[in-house]
Amino acid sequence: KNEVEQSxxxxxxxxxxxxxxxxxxxxGISALHWLQQHPGGGIVSLFMLSSGKKKHGRLIATINIQExxxxxxxxxxHPRDSAVYICAVRKSTSxxxxxxxxxxxxxxxx
Amino acid sequence: DTAVSQTPKYLVTQMGNDKSIKCEQNLGHDTMYWxxxxxxxxxxIMFSYNNKELIINETVPxxxxxxxxxxxxxxxxxxxxxxxxxxxxxxxSSQDLMTDGGYTFxxxxxxxxx
Numbered sequence: 001k002n003e004v005e006q007s008x009x010x011x012x013x014x015x016x017x018x019x020x021x022x023x024x025x026x027x028g029i030s031a032l033h034w035l036q037q038h039p040g041g042g043i044v045s046l047f048m049l050s051s052g053k054k055k056h057g058r059l060i061a062t063i064n065i066q067e068x069x070x071x072x073x074x075x076x077x078h079p080r081d082s083a084v085y086i087c088a089v090r091k092s093t094s095x096x097x098x099x100x101x102x103x104x105x106x107x108x109x110x
Numbered sequence: 111d112t113a114v115s116q117t118p119k120y121l122v123t124q125m126g127n128d129k130s131i132k133c134e135q136n137l138g139h140d141t142m143y144w145x146x147x148x149x150x151x152x153x154x155i156m157f158s159y160n161n162k163e164l165i166i167n168e169t170v171p172x173x174x175x176x177x178x179x180x181x182x183x184x185x186x187x188x189x190x191x192x193x194x195x196x197x198x199x200x201x202x203s204s205q206d207l208m209t210d211g212g213y214t215f216x217x218x219x220x221x222x223x224x
Contacts, residue, residue, distance in 0.1 A: 035213075041217065043202075043215040045213050098155070100152065100153040100154070102152055
């Protein structure tokens with residue numbers, strides 16, 4: 001079992017829909033990252049969280065440390081949001097390296 | 111100004127060959143990494159260097175040898191390439207080992223061994 005689990009694995013939405021991607025982890029962490037990988041492969045860091053909530057444009061990320069759970073929300077989704085979204089944690093015991101979830105493939109149709 | 115740059119972007123080579131992938135960051139970060147992304151898109155740490163010193167070697171075969179000539183560069187040399195080495199390799203950097211700062215990734219090198 002992975003230490004970082006994401007759901008769903010695949011998600012298809014219509015343009016304009018509100019989207020939620022979930023991430024659960026089973027280890028102590030010092031930070032959690034949400035990453036975006038577009039077709040063509042580059043990885044972009046969207047958020048780094050250690051508590052609470054962060055917002056950037058139409059993207060919102062929340063984390064509940066007690067429940068070991070984080071969510072990434074996309075409001076008013078758009079086809080350009082289609083990408084793989086990856087949750088990654090910095091474990092308390094593993095220095096600065098990241099441990100990754102398997103990613104969620106999001107497809108937003110026009 | 112690319113923050114973390116990797117070269118080449120694509121690499122196709124035959125089994126048994128030796129190849130290198132280069133990575134450079136201009137962010138002034140102390141820590142650099144190599145991650146491997148397999149065919150199922152799962153990312154896994156390979157190596158971590160901090161200020162030119164190896165910090166993590168995550169049970170990677172010794173055919174893989176990272177080299178960090180200075181803290182802005184972390185190159186990956188692979189000897190005797192095997193079919194199973196085909197993957198996308200990502201270089202990344204972060205401020206240092208302890209700060210919960212952001213990560214910056216390179217654009218990846220897609221290695222295909224035939």
